[in-house]
Amino acid sequence: MNRSLLGHPLRLLLSGLMLTACGAPTDSELSPAEAPAPAEELGVKESASCTGSSVSGLAISGFSSWGGEAAGAGTWSVTYPANAVHLDFSIDGVVSGQAELQGDVNRAGNWNFSYKPVSCGVQHTFKVRAYPMTISSNGEKFWCPGSGPQERTWTFSEPCPTSTFSCSRSSNTHMTCTGTASGGTGGPYDALWYEYEQHDSGLVSNYGWYQGPLSKSFYCPLVLYPYLPATGTMSIYFVARDANGLQAAMQSRTFSCRF
Template identity: 45%
Template structure:
């Protein structure tokens, strides 16, 4: 079952947006300006702080990481600057003031929402972090980002679901026949990938690139009853799920073939 996402009604795409007033529903307003955010430690910032910063939840499914939480600042601050990080890398920033009737009505508390479309977030555990600075916004729209005490931060781990791969190989006459399958992650369609490694007792070696194909493959490998001279095949398999996440590779190893199957066999090589 597709896990529930905490989806953001507003994207953190604030740069270049002109703010006329912090209007709209309380708790969802974002602040933007043509002018860069001021970071001067002026008298207006004295006593300001981020008094509350919480993460309600964060999750990842497919190509989207989403989270939400709440914030509050102490007077005379009435707005907040938020930076969002995944594994220590800043993804986006935004400013919120939670006003319902213009800049002068910024209440100094509200909710935040984060949503980020990623293309190939690696499988497994990741860390989401939000860092917050208090802001002072006056009725004229002058904005000061206060950094007198550094940011307040909150973090939470989340998991990017990983697809899984399985592989079964066995001999069938002069061939090694393999069947692969995929499961988990964000589901089908899965794309199978194969890799072949071959080596010989004459010091030959070959490793193929990963190639996509069918769910089954056959490799020519006539059996031999002597170890020297001979060749060895190792087969590896992995899948990519519908969101582009790849599984760890699984393998079937140690199939011994007659010398000369994949490499030139020189019978005068000291045997």
């Protein structure tokens, strides 16, 4: 964000000229202990433009999340000489955006904010914090961080999609798993599949995550005779996702296979 926070105070030239005319020492003739301290730079420390400024009103009209994007709006107002506001927006304690807004004739205005991604299925806390500002006629901005900010909070959450899946043998060599999903922000839904094999010999086969449709076939040879031991197990992990990528809780199934 571009902040023009630095200003340059006027020196009291007339006063200096009067002192010189009367024989008083100039700034260059004063010892370091007697020399006046340099004026503070506006915008870095409190300036005269901040004196008496305050945030007189701050409100959140509403805040919610949909499709993994959080958004909301509200109002603000400040007192003279401030005519603008600096806003910090945070979600779960992390600053996620800022704004500098000039007010109307009543030194007030509206704000809005959006941010993504945010996770579903958990409660989040949104916070807006406001500081008074003064924006001069030439566009200079004086932020007043020490003038007593106000803040407001709002909790929100978004439901995740729900899902389930089942597997059945589609042949002597393959198991087919099919999932269903609903809720969240709606379909079309897809799935993340993960296959993990644990062989009796100690060999482990990890096939990683596969993104695809809600149905997938896996190689798992049938144990033909009950008295012949299986040679391993196959674990299938399933995660359904809605149209915006929000994920349902992960589920798993394990089967005996004769690898």
